[in-house]
Amino acid sequence: MYVAVKGGEQAIDNAHAWLAEERRGDTSVAELSLAQIREQLALAVNRVMAEGSLYDPDLAALAIKQSRGDLIEAIFLIRAYRTTLPRFGYTQPVDTGAMACDRRISATFKDAPGGQVLGPTFDYTHRLLDFKLAADGEVPAAPEAEPRREPTPHITEFLQGEDIIEREPASDAEPGDLTREPMAFPAGRAVRLQSLTRGDEGFILGMAYSTQRGYARNHAFVGELRIGTVPVEMEIPELGFAIEIGEIELTECETVNQFKGSKTVPPQFTRGYGLVFGQSERKSIAMALVDRALRWEELGEDNVGAAAQDEEFVLSHADNIQATGFLEHIKLPHYVDFQSELELVRKLRREAAELAENLAAQEAAE
């Protein structure tokens, strides 16, 4: 006989205990340390920091460990923790032109001041499983050289000298803050970029790819991709000037895109921009392409109805924490609503059957 389901609380506690055990896995295998995750799964750590919107490699490593490697779950842990952190203020804008680059490449010029620096990249590796790694992950030290002393200016600056690429309008306007103000449309480029940089890598990648395949094509050259560290400065009110409070690793991508020109503007190149925490190349390139696609209106281009041009569509669906929450919530109990649908469908079927019967009776009578 049915007895109202009780003991939800105990069931939850037990489920969590089992989860913890599963997370640990076989106890005869050494436990992962946070340092191991931080050092050896650095790109996962970077993704969690970028989409979690919190730059802290140790916390990201902890989140990855706690989430059993489910990166969206890890991002969620970081976002929830982020909510509890007080907001002391805003830093000065970082100067990516002064970045200490580990990697800096341009696809638009054979060479440029600052040079082409490949850095630690997968690009020309052959994707062959390295079975040696399974046994022994030790590697010989990579060759070293003195870093280049010359400045590494942005590639787009060279184009700007010629006025052949659009100028970024300078503005001292306070940019919006996605995490402090509710999203409203049109969002404006600053908020758009914030949304893209913390958006789901897979979603942004898919959107960017769709533009390459013709849904709002805006043929992009990677003008420049740079990865490295920049100092973060903050003005301390008691001091009255800015001091360096730390250093973060960033990936920046500037694309150079075609533009036919409009009634008011002669033909020139336009820009897409991507900036992401950590070494996050795929994400920053994808971000730049989507940023460019979303700029159709300010550039006087046609809206061809492509998804990647639709600010409300892209920004409303880019956040994987929102998306996964709403998607997965349909596994929560919905039996009350389902019951009301059951009653409704039964009633409609009953009425349809009666109607059919009446019609049949009428026909028989005629």
Add this chain to the structure above:
Amino acid sequence: MSDYNFAYLDEQTKRMIRRAILKGLAVPGYQVPFASREMPMPYGWGTGGVQVSAATLTPEDTLKVIDQGADDTTNAVSIRKFFERTAGVATTEETAKASVIQTRHRIPEAELSEDQILVYQVPIPEPLRFLEPRETETRKMHALQEYGLMHVKLYEDISQHGAIATAYAYPVKVEGRYVMDPSPIPKFDNPKMEMAAIQLFGAGREQRIYAVPPYTKVVSLDFEDYPFEASKADHPCDLCGAEDSYLDEVILDDAGNRMFVCSDTDYCRSRREAGHSGRLGEEAA
């Protein structure tokens, strides 16, 4: 990690949410945008309701949390635990003893009083969303009171099915102005929305808060010749015999036997304690 602020959110955030709530109460049925925070439970699990409750609770409050009308469903247990831990407030399963009730998908059967607050968890706050996916458009439609599309939808239901084919989240008009989504409560609950308690609605993922002040007119949309009808399973409760409560259908075996029981577990329990009994009341007890 141990010392969180009272009810998890910091005071600045609570102040921001309270402002949104007050604005919502001042403009009944209007969806107030607010800077929803990421909570330690997923979007879709009631983050909007949780934020509204967090901003509403005081240390003296007594909290009740229900999901599907029941206090012991997993998510209700989880949210109640969250506030026990982060706010240390008293909790109860008795509707009458609660000063704040957070709910998902139901309104309690017992009439609420003036000193109570009912907080709804809302997945999609926009009643026009499935007619027009764009927020920019729907906001305009609300501003202009342009609700024709909704009436066309209801009319099309009638012409296709002979009845309005909406069983839950049935749209209402609040105080003759805003069309509002009552959250996915069964339409059986709609008439209860004209009540003495304050009703607050929180949609975390969609960053919206709205409200219905006490004794506000809440009308379910309908037509003169097809009036709104609050429906439920045509049975009494098999445990307590109630004929006026919303019922869950429970499948008992693979021979098609089923029973109907109150979805409001506290209502059912209190009736049985008062000596009422239904068809299977004796056996189940």
